[in-house]
Amino acid sequence: MDQKTLLPTTTPTTTTTTKPPLTPSNPNSSNQNGRDKHALRRFLVAVCLMVVVWILCGLDMDLDDNDVLSEWSLEQMPLTTINTFTVPTTDADVGGDADHELVPLEAHIMSKCPDARDCFRELVLPAMQRVHSKVNFTLSFIGTPTNGDDGVACKHGPEECLGNIIELCAQKLYPDPKIFLGFTMCLTKNYDEIPQRSLIEDCALEHAIDFDQLNQCATKDDGALGIGLLRDSVKRSADAGVTKSCTIRLDNEIFCIRDGGQWSDCPHGSSVNDLVLAVEKLYRRDL
Numbered sequence: 001m002d003q004k005t006l007l008p009t010t011t012p013t014t015t016t017t018t019k020p021p022l023t024p025s026n027p028n029s030s031n032q033n034g035r036d037k038h039a040l041r042r043f044l045v046a047v048c049l050m051v052v053v054w055i056l057c058g059l060d061m062d063l064d065d066n067d068v069l070s071e072w073s074l075e076q077m078p079l080t081t082i083n084t085f086t087v088p089t090t091d092a093d094v095g096g097d098a099d100h101e102l103v104p105l106e107a108h109i110m111s112k113c114p115d116a117r118d119c120f121r122e123l124v125l126p127a128m129q130r131v132h133s134k135v136n137f138t139l140s141f142i143g144t145p146t147n148g149d150d151g152v153a154c155k156h157g158p159e160e161c162l163g164n165i166i167e168l169c170a171q172k173l174y175p176d177p178k179i180f181l182g183f184t185m186c187l188t189k190n191y192d193e194i195p196q197r198s199l200i201e202d203c204a205l206e207h208a209i210d211f212d213q214l215n216q217c218a219t220k221d222d223g224a225l226g227i228g229l230l231r232d233s234v235k236r237s238a239d240a241g242v243t244k245s246c247t248i249r250l251d252n253e254i255f256c257i258r259d260g261g262q263w264s265d266c267p268h269g270s271s272v273n274d275l276v277l278a279v280e281k282l283y284r285r286d287l
Contacts, residue, residue: 103282104252105135108237109188110142110245111163112156117188119246119258125185127275128177134283137177139167139184142245143234152230155245162218163187163194165226168233169217170209183207250275251282 107124109116128137141164144153154160167187170180186203193199204211218226240249244259255275256266263270268278 100134100283102136103134103250103279104138105279106138106140106240106249108140108142108240108242108245108247108249110155110160111167111187112160112191112194113245114191115244115258115261116246117191118261119248120181120185120188123248123256123258123270123272123275125181126272127279128181130272130276131279131283132177134279137181139171139181140237140240140242141168141230141233142237142242142247143230145231145234145238150231151227152234159195161230163191164233165218165230166195166200166214168229169214169226172229173213173217174209179207179209183209248275250278 107116107119109119128135143155143161143164145151146153152161154164167180167184170183174180174183183203183206186206187194187199190199200214201211203209204214220226237243240252242249242254244257246258248255248257254265255268255278256270257264266274268274
């Protein structure tokens, strides 16, 4: 018998799996899930809005704090930033009273002296920004009257005498300290270039000063007017016993001296706040 592959003679058994009947969905449960998702979205949106508001409020507080710092801590700023004289636009910012007696504040300088530059930059200008409406500011000069010719000798030579005269003419023609003090600081920043015409023209233009008027003041009557202003100013310093540039006097008393790159003879302190507080105290003494 030939060998043949024998097929199974039994019929395969087919297994039928019966699926359980489907349970109909509950419509109430579906609606509840939708409401839960909607509530969750609203909660997340609310949280995001709160975070945004908190960040914005924080930034606003930081800006306000910086504004106060810049206004009341000028002596903390880098010295190179205190190079011009600007003041608040209203007296309300500094508390001045137009009918109140002003406190005498005076700076005695030499126009080509580096201590005058430092004195203005570190103390006079930042203090004036805060109390300009409460003081009567005067700029005076230091020199030696010469006998016989009604002249003046200046420590740093004839060029300094001319620089002194130019700054005195600015004070005479433009008595507002915002103008003549700003102009003087502009020159003093480059004291070694005084009295070069280009420097004077640039500073005059920057502070809205008529250069021709300055020139006429300095040279009128063959220079007699300018020399007269300088002699009077030098005599004022001498009568006050002032010999060092820069000497700051408050209420006709020495407040502080800048000499040789150092502050000295400052019984009330040499900071901007010290000078401001001293002015405030004197200003309110008659109130």
